[in-house]
Amino acid sequence: MPEINHETTIIELKDVSFAYEKEFVVKDVSLVVHKGDYLGIIGPNGGGKSTLLKLILGLLNPTKGEVLLFGKNIEKFKDWPKFGYISQVVAHTDPHFPMTVREVVAMGRYPRLGLVHFPTKEDKEKVQKALEQVEMWEFRDRLIGDLSGGQKQRVFIARALAGEPEVIVLDEPTAGVDVKTQKQFYELLQKLNKELSLTLLLVSHELDVIEHEATEIAYINGSLIYYGAADKFVHSEYFEKLTEKGDHHV
Amino acid sequence: MFNIFQYGFILRGIEVGLIIGAISPLIGIFLVLRRYSLIADTLSHVSLAGVAVGLLLNVNPLLTAIGVSVLSSFAIEKLRLSKKVYGESALSIFLSGSLAIALIILSLAHGFSVDLFNYLFGSILTVKQSDVYIILGVGIVVLISVLLLYKELIYITFDEEAARVGGIPTKFINNIFIVLAALTVALAIPIVGILLISALIVIPVVAALQLKKSFWKTLILAEVFSIISVFMGILASFYLNLPAGGAIVLTTLIIFVLTLFWQKAK
Numbered sequence: 001m002p003e004i005n006h007e008t009t010i011i012e013l014k015d016v017s018f019a020y021e022k023e024f025v026v027k028d029v030s031l032v033v034h035k036g037d038y039l040g041i042i043g044p045n046g047g048g049k050s051t052l053l054k055l056i057l058g059l060l061n062p063t064k065g066e067v068l069l070f071g072k073n074i075e076k077f078k079d080w081p082k083f084g085y086i087s088q089v090v091a092h093t094d095p096h097f098p099m100t101v102r103e104v105v106a107m108g109r110y111p112r113l114g115l116v117h118f119p120t121k122e123d124k125e126k127v128q129k130a131l132e133q134v135e136m137w138e139f140r141d142r143l144i145g146d147l148s149g150g151q152k153q154r155v156f157i158a159r160a161l162a163g164e165p166e167v168i169v170l171d172e173p174t175a176g177v178d179v180k181t182q183k184q185f186y187e188l189l190q191k192l193n194k195e196l197s198l199t200l201l202l203v204s205h206e207l208d209v210i211e212h213e214a215t216e217i218a219y220i221n222g223s224l225i226y227y228g229a230a231d232k233f234v235h236s237e238y239f240e241k242l243t244e245k246g247d248h249h250v
Numbered sequence: 251m252f253n254i255f256q257y258g259f260i261l262r263g264i265e266v267g268l269i270i271g272a273i274s275p276l277i278g279i280f281l282v283l284r285r286y287s288l289i290a291d292t293l294s295h296v297s298l299a300g301v302a303v304g305l306l307l308n309v310n311p312l313l314t315a316i317g318v319s320v321l322s323s324f325a326i327e328k329l330r331l332s333k334k335v336y337g338e339s340a341l342s343i344f345l346s347g348s349l350a351i352a353l354i355i356l357s358l359a360h361g362f363s364v365d366l367f368n369y370l371f372g373s374i375l376t377v378k379q380s381d382v383y384i385i386l387g388v389g390i391v392v393l394i395s396v397l398l399l400y401k402e403l404i405y406i407t408f409d410e411e412a413a414r415v416g417g418i419p420t421k422f423i424n425n426i427f428i429v430l431a432a433l434t435v436a437l438a439i440p441i442v443g444i445l446l447i448s449a450l451i452v453i454p455v456v457a458a459l460q461l462k463k464s465f466w467k468t469l470i471l472a473e474v475f476s477i478i479s480v481f482m483g484i485l486a487s488f489y490l491n492l493p494a495g496g497a498i499v500l501t502t503l504i505i506f507v508l509t510l511f512w513q514k515a516k
Contacts, residue, residue, distance in 0.1 A: 057415045080417030087411050097283065098459055098468040099408065107408065110401040111416030118401075143462060163416065 008035040009071060010167055010199050011056055016065035018051055025051045027223045028065070033216075035166070038193045038200045040214030040230065042207055047221040049203045053171055056201070057085060081112045084160025084168040086153075088175050093152060095145035101155050102140040105130055108162030130162040131155075134188060150181030157188060167199040168192070174206070186213050254488050262382050263374030263441070263484050263494065269389040270438045270450070271480035275458075275472035276396045277434045278451040280427065282459070283407050289326070289428070290448035292341040293435040296322040296348040298444050300436065301369045302355040311369060312381055316388065316436040322348065323432035327425060372443030372495030374484060385437050392430050392437075399423060404465065441480070442495040453502035454479065460509035475505045 011033040018026040026048040033039055043049045054060040055067060058074050067074040070082065108130065109123045131137040134154040139147065144155060153173060160168050170189075174182045186209065192198045204210050210217065210230070217233040219226040226233055254260050281287050300318030304311030322344060329340040356366065368376045396403070402423045405413040414420045438447045458471035483498025490497075 059411065059414065078417070080415060083415055085412050085415040087409070094283075096459065096462075097408065098463060098465050100464040103404075103465050104408070107401075107405045107412075110405050111413075111418055113401065115402065115419075116398050141464075143464070159412075169415075 009033070010035055010037075010069070011201075012068040012071075013056070014066045014068070016052075016055055016062045016067060018048075018055055018060060019063045024063075024222065026055065026220070029220065029224045030065075031218055031224065031227050033167075033199060033201065035199055036193070036197050038189075038213065038215045039202065039218060040210035040216070041201065041203045041218045041220060042205065042210055043220040043225075045205065049220050050171055052218075052220060053169060053201065053203050057083065057169060081163050082166045084108070084163055084165035086156045086160055086168065086170045086173050088172050093144060097145055099144050100141050101131070101136060101144060101147070102127060104144050104155055105158045105162050108159035112163055126164070127158075127162050130158040133161055133192075134158045148181070149177035150184060153177065153181070153185050154188065157192070161192075165198070167201065169201045171203045172205070173202070174204070174209075182209070189213065254485065259375055259377065260484070260488060262377045262379065264481070265382055266377050266385050267374070267441050267480040267484055267494075267498075268477060269385050270434075270441050271477040272473060273389050273392045273396075273434050274438065274451045275454050275469060275476045276393065277427075277431050278455040279458075279469050279472060280403050280407050281431065282452055282455045287448065287452045288338060288341050289431060290435055290451045292326065292345040292348075293319050293323060293432050294439075294444045294447040295345045295352075296432075297436045297439055297447075298369070299348040299352040299355070301366075301439065301444070302352040305365060306355055306359045310378075310380060310384070311365075312384055312436065312439065315439055316384075316433060318348075319432040319436045320429050323428040324425070327428050368443070369439055370443050370445055371493055372439070372441050372446065372498075374441060374487065374494045377440045381440055385440075388433055388437055392433050395426065395430055399426065403427060442498055446495045446499045449499040449502060450476065450479070453499070453506050457502065457506040457509045460506070460513045462513070475502065479505065 009032055011031075013029050013031050016026060016029045017024055029052060041049045041052060051060065055062055058077070069077045070079065105127045106119060106123070109119060109126060113119065113123065128137060131140055134157050136151065136154045136158060139151065139155075144152065147155065157168070174185060177185070189200060189202070190213065193200050202210065202214065211234050214230045216228065217226060217230045218224060219233070226236060278290075281290060297315040297319045300315035301311040303318065304314035307314070326340055326344050329335060329343070330337045335343070402413070402418050405416070405418060406420050406423055410420055434451065435447050438450060442450050454475035455468075455472045457475050458468045461468070461471060463471065479498050479501040482501045483494050486492050486497040486501070487494035
């Protein structure tokens with residue numbers, strides 16, 4: 001098992017704010033994500049968690065502040081294949097899209113290849129390896145639309161893995177899947193975090209799940225209300241307040 | 251029975267038809283899967299304005315149609331991305347606007363109503379040797395461009411946000427793609443005509459999608475359906491004295507209905 005160097009900074013946000021029109025959705029957020037961290041981003045709907053994720057991924061530009069990725073200002077950062085991204089795909093995948101599992105996972109290699117370069121034998125091997133890691137190789141020739149929600153999640157994880165990322169960013173990945181499948185999905189994430197030293201960023205509204213799974217928690221409601229170790233969050237006043245209200249989904 | 255291949259105009263029609271039949275699904279598959287089929291209709295109406303300009307100025311209308319549709323494709327994409335209007339409203343504005351412009355230009359000059367009819371509904375009889383060269387040249391450009399960018403086009407079509415995060419220049423690729431779509435639409439005018447172009451671009455792909463195969467198999471099936479339709483349409487036009495554009499599109503529809511039955515029977 002590789003040694004995780006938790007001191008290597010992967011993502012750093014310095015006083016980042018973002019406003020739609022003139023209304024601030026994210027305000028003065030500062031945080032540092034190290035290699036091997038498993039960060040759960042939680043917060044109420046409209047609290048800015050998905051916006052924060054988009055700021056980290058360069059899909060939105062901050063109104064104020066600075067985002068650093070691997071020590072570089074995001075505007076100068078070019079090494080995007082280091083990031084694997086899984087959006088709310090399970091809920092939104094077109095069931096009629098004509099694409100096999102293998103074709104979907106092969107897409108994960110495309111950013112690494114660059115324009116006008118075609119996949120080689122090595123790329124095909126990496127696709128196979130990624131599918132084996134998520135135990136979906138036997139489904140390689142099935143159409144993506146024919147899979148269950150849980151199987152699709154694994155395929156999208158494999159797509160991210162095929163790109164050999166250092167960070168995987170997931171936005172509400174378990175939306176629309178049953179509890180048993182969710183459990184298996186989180187087990188897979190744990191395995192990737194521990195065995196491959198992958199840094200994970202997970203946006204979720206499922207507080208009860210995240211507090212068990214993540215090592216760090218960022219609780220955002222416009223501004224960053226709590227940022228620190230997950231086990232300390234469980235004993236913090238914020239967690240107590242949330243659970244007093246019976247609010248296991250935030 | 252006559253030997254169809256002894257006539258130069260038929261040979262030219264078949265040459266041009268096969269090129270159009272081959273490139274239409276390459277563009278069509280991405281348009282259909284991105285729910286953007288309507289842009290083919292819009293670009294074809296925009297091409298009519300280009301044809302009108304060509305007829306008025308006595309320049310090869312195919313060239314002016316290519317120019318006008320490419321320029322408009324940029325403008326459509328810009329208006330769509332500005333989010334000032336909904337995407338489909340942007341298409342509607344260009345569709346009706348260019349039709350209005352075409353009507354006014356055509357009313358300014360009289361005496362080419364027969365030509366206009368050929369451009370609206372297609373006529374392989376009117377394909378000139380110069381058209382063959384233009385369609386072959388531009389068709390090869392479209393074909394090579396799609397082949398070089400297929401990875402990026404597939405990724406953007408399937409999951410645009412993930413493609414962007416991965417560092418794929420989505421805006422650049424989208425701009426190139428819309429230009430390729432504009433070129434394809436303009437090139438198809440002599441064969442199926444402005445009013446039926448979108449059918450040739452969309453229906454073979456939709457028929458192939460019914461068979462539920464992988465992306466590549468779907469594309470190959472769409473190619474086969476499209477080329478068969480063009481070839482059968484031209485044969486029907488020659489032997490049954492039918493308009494080629496109508497016969498081609500009807501053939502695509504027959505294939506589509508057959509795929510529906512096949513899917514149901516499975």
